[in-house]
Amino acid sequence: MQASTDTAGEAGGAIAIPLLAWYDRHARRLPWRASPGEPAPDPYRVWLSEVMLQQTTTAAVAPYFARFVDRWPTVGDLAAADEAEVMAAWAGLGYYSRARNLIACARAVASSGGFPDTEEGLRRLPGIGEYTSAAIAAIAFGQRAVVIDANVERVVSRLFAIDEALPAARKAIRVAADEITPADRSGDFAQAMMDLGATICTPRGPRCLLCPLRQKCLAFALDRAEDFPVRAPKRTVPQRRGLAFWLVREGAVWLVRRPAKGMLGGMRALPDDGWSAGADGSGTAPQGGNWKPGGIVRHGFTHFGLELQLMLCEDGVCASLDDEGGEWWPLDRLDEAGLPTLFAKAARLALEAGTDGRE
DNA sequence: GACCCGTGGGA
């Protein structure tokens, strides 16, 4: 078959050919993608979107991507940006180490004159791992790369009915993914696999009757598509308690900057009683303040749940907090502070309670 | 390999 020269290992592109044909008709239109027939988007946009998309849905990323490329159109602009502004612009998107690595990566790329065009070169940059380096090499630079994300893991484990459980199955998945990845259009192939996983080969209720690969799919032949991938049982998440402090004075609230590493690292925040340090908080309010309870915020993190008791102090007097460093942030510009969702919830609760410090 | 690290949407 003519197309056999386009593939690496897999006989005749039996997967790639129908998948790419499907992609040519059904590719999702996404802000970071080139329109059909256009050249590949520039590496900056590919990199930015791929970092934002790490463990994050396309719907959540779209508005953030638009704001970032509008405000920082090139990697040089982002490299020159104020760190606090970038962190604030990332607020709400989660996994804040990505934002810290984004800045570091932009500066490294800008100072070296541009993005590396190989997987190996990309892989050395902060925040770019195995998946992202392969994705950028394939999508932005047209190189053959084996791109494996959660979608590809699911599609491949179904195509080949891989019985081994994740994460041990990743070795077999990589071998299989390598075999079906074509030399040409491997960037389109990767995006096609991801689109298929997002729209057809979904975790639950896969739409096999619409799938261009169903005739090649062992799991479909077994009528067991939903049984793959096999996952290890997950542990139960513990529940923690903590306090957060809403200290207001003359229409401003006292905000702190969290340490660069750990939970919500590098983000602006309300002061707390230490709940993020791996256990419940101390449960005690800072000395020198007239504190009263102001409601409870419940928030789920990846590996624990949090019941956050909000404490209010309306007279703006709390010497022990003042001593620790922070800033009075105007309440009428609170949306610009870039609070992570947990503290944005707490702030909303406090403001609904009418504690604006003006009374 | 295990664990840490956010958030929101769908079922």
Next chain:
DNA sequence: TTCCCAAGGGT
């Protein structure tokens, strides 16, 4: 409501 889980990387 509750559970699942997503275009993963760093340590």
